[in-house]
Amino acid sequence: MTMTCKSLILIGQSNNLGGIIPSLFYKGSISNRFDYNIFASATFIPGKSTVQGHTYPGRNSEMYVQPSFIYKYSDALNFAVGYTYVNGNNFTEVRETEQQVWQQVILEHKAGRGLMSHRIRLVENLKNDISPVLNYQIAFEKPLEGRVLDAGEFYFSAFNESFLNLSGMSEFYSANWTFVGLGYKTLKFGKIEVGPLIQTTFVPQQSNNTLFLLQVLWLTDSRMFERK
């Protein structure tokens, strides 16, 4: 009976949480054809939050680490393989770990006075029930002064990513992430982007789980360590 009541409460229920997500994007060059990349982020929910009847204090709700290996076919077309480690409990009582391997193709072209990229990524979870997910990310970046982004200039940055679950175990359209931000390119230490990142997960028999995050992203590369 209690179980039934809890299930009924969960039907149609949405969970919304707010937080901050500092992120790091580091790129290194192996050769003129190959690069490597490490992306890492930590999600913090600073205040008290209530999820499924449980109240949590402020916490680090997710850790995300993602190394990848990139093949540059051209400036406009790249291929990559990578691994993602995610550990967290944004909307669950128990902290869960997900490990994924993925392959992707990314295409970039001019759009208006900026650059637009399209990324298609096939992700497989390293679990007993391997559930492939196909992600499509569309991104746009535009310098706010001039044609190319030079050091000391601001730029606009945005992306939207759709997660399509191919396993049939959960919702086909399983998640959507949207980011809109303002960036600044420094003289030597890469770029800084700040803006809202909304991560929504569509859960069967429930409306959705949404994280409203302030992303602070530092994008840098190995040139940072070069001596002049």
Added chain:
Amino acid sequence: MKNVLTLFFLLSLLNVFSQEKRIDKKLIPEPIKTYLQLNYPSARGVEYFKTKDKDSSLYEVEFKLNKQEYNLRFSLEGNLVEVEREIEFDEIQPSLQQIIKSTLSENFRKVKIKKTQEVDPVGTKRIEIHIKVEKTDKFKAGFYTVMFDGSGKLLSIEEEKLYSIESVF
């Protein structure tokens, strides 16, 4: 309000390293406006920039004319410094095309021409060819920029540096 003004002040300080700025037509010297009106009266979508090249500052004007992209550089006094025009390889005069093609095939294997530009630093025309090639004993497979003078003499070969596309998460 005070905080907003402070923020704008700090942002303007951050902007001192800027290499290039889009500027309004009103800020362009008169000789440049006159030159454009006389030489490119049908130019559309004209954009104006102030750029820094090494230690000197320049004005740059970009526009499209007859489906071709033009980039003109002027000194701060308004004197023309360079004209850059994206062209089709077939537009080059046939005899010069032959010279360029044979030079390319002497140096590279399986050449694909990606882009051709005519660069004219006032009076000394050069042709810039962007190519994709396969590996030979002399050159790695990849993308190269090859520069010729107006008579087809090879001036330089430079491998293009490839940068990966940044994509987060």
